Amino acid sequence: MTTEDLVAHIHRKQSFLCIGLDTDLEKIPQHLLEEEDPIFEFNKGIIDATHHLCVAYKPNIAFYEAHGVKGWKALEKTIHYLNKNHPEIFTIADAKRGDIGNTSTRYAKAFFENLQFDSITVAPYMGKDSIEPFLAFKDKHTILLALTSNQGAYDFQTQKTGEEELYMKVLRTSKTYKNAENLMYVVGATKASFLTGIRRVVPNSFLLVPGVGAQGGSLQEVCKYGMNKDVGLLVNSSRGIIYASHTTDYAIAAAEKAGLIQQQMQEVLLKSK
């Protein structure tokens, strides 16, 4: 998917909501456990009920990998279901991968070619030759961790490296990589006050913003400091939407929660015109 397609899709739906499919057998409605593939059935329910309210879905790969072969089957079914029924929706493999060159190429092929995700999250610690293999794929997007939503972000990401913090150095350095136009960045909503500085370095890039909702980030703050002329934001909510109810009405409850966020987003988009 091109960035232009994503932007058009955002305007069409008046939403820049990404729904995180962190599907956990201990949290999904118990009646689904009788199904052959409870994870996929849950995801299908969420997707069917919310696809008109969001522009992206983000399965967190850990939740699938935790179930080994069964988990991978559920992941494959979920992404195929999305690509078949909602090809306009942007898909994010939240995998936080990254390794030396020939190994990163394997990860890129796994998620971009085999599973046909539009994008993947990547950790920057190993530098240029661990990231460029992901950037080599046309119309695929590499979402680099910059400033994450957790407390541990202050351990290394916000440490000064020379004149600037490490996450700023990651932003600035990554812009020099080959095919850097395929980069997006993770910036946690819990650190919205950092967005002004981040936008100085990457004014045009899309930012994937986790941490709204369960982790405490504010949508208004994120939009105030992070939005650009192309919107440039994908705001993720996972637990707040998909676990809005733990019974048979879970999909309806998820759609209600997603609808509330979509309305807030529409208001922001109308005001920013």
Added chain:
Amino acid sequence: MTTEDLVAHIHRKQSFLCIGLDTDLEKIPQHLLEEEDPIFEFNKGIIDATHHLCVAYKPNIAFYEAHGVKGWKALEKTIHYLNKNHPEIFTIADAKRGDIGNTSTRYAKAFFENLQFDSITVAPYMGKDSIEPFLAFKDKHTILLALTSNQGAYDFQTQKTGEEELYMKVLRTSKTYKNAENLMYVVGATKASFLTGIRRVVPNSFLLVPGVGAQGGSLQEVCKYGMNKDVGLLVNSSRGIIYASHTTDYAIAAAEKAGLIQQQMQEVLLKSK
């Protein structure tokens, strides 16, 4: 596996060799492609021929994930084969994972509980609460990326953060984490000259050292600067051993290469007495 068991095993075999199972369908002998599970058959051949020469095996998870469900099946079979037939061997899931707390817990369960690996490699960028969930598992080991073997290591890892380089800050900070005694570190053999400084900060920790062989690192240099009283090194070779031959004699050829390295290691161990 306890660290004491690993050290005893090293002395018993007079080897601190780790063999990397970066199994690639394009590089394995072509006759294996007729097997139902060529990846597992290849690994089994390598393990059967080399297990007396090494103390650890390290499947790089990207090479399995690249094949989706089939790849995960091959990984499961490989680790089960190892744990059943060679329970004394230390197993490393080279996965380079790391995410916010509840997600890191999923990854830890996937590799420590479900697959029963002894250890996993973890990326430090997200800090304390992304790493501690791995450390919570008794007699399991978390191998944190410190200074990697690739060129991209100079992008961020060697950048000065305050008084010291980022990788030194990672070492020093991680020592304050809960259950830090379960930490080991990745230090690339291509950067052996950094080992003296690293040993000042983590004198007692095991170091997993990739990059000997195909990537150009020297075993002698690594031992000179990196060895401690408990040996404290696991030196990895992947391609140089497992792809020593591309025909039916691949396992014999791998054993020859592994044997040469084991002999060099034995000489080092005898000299260091």
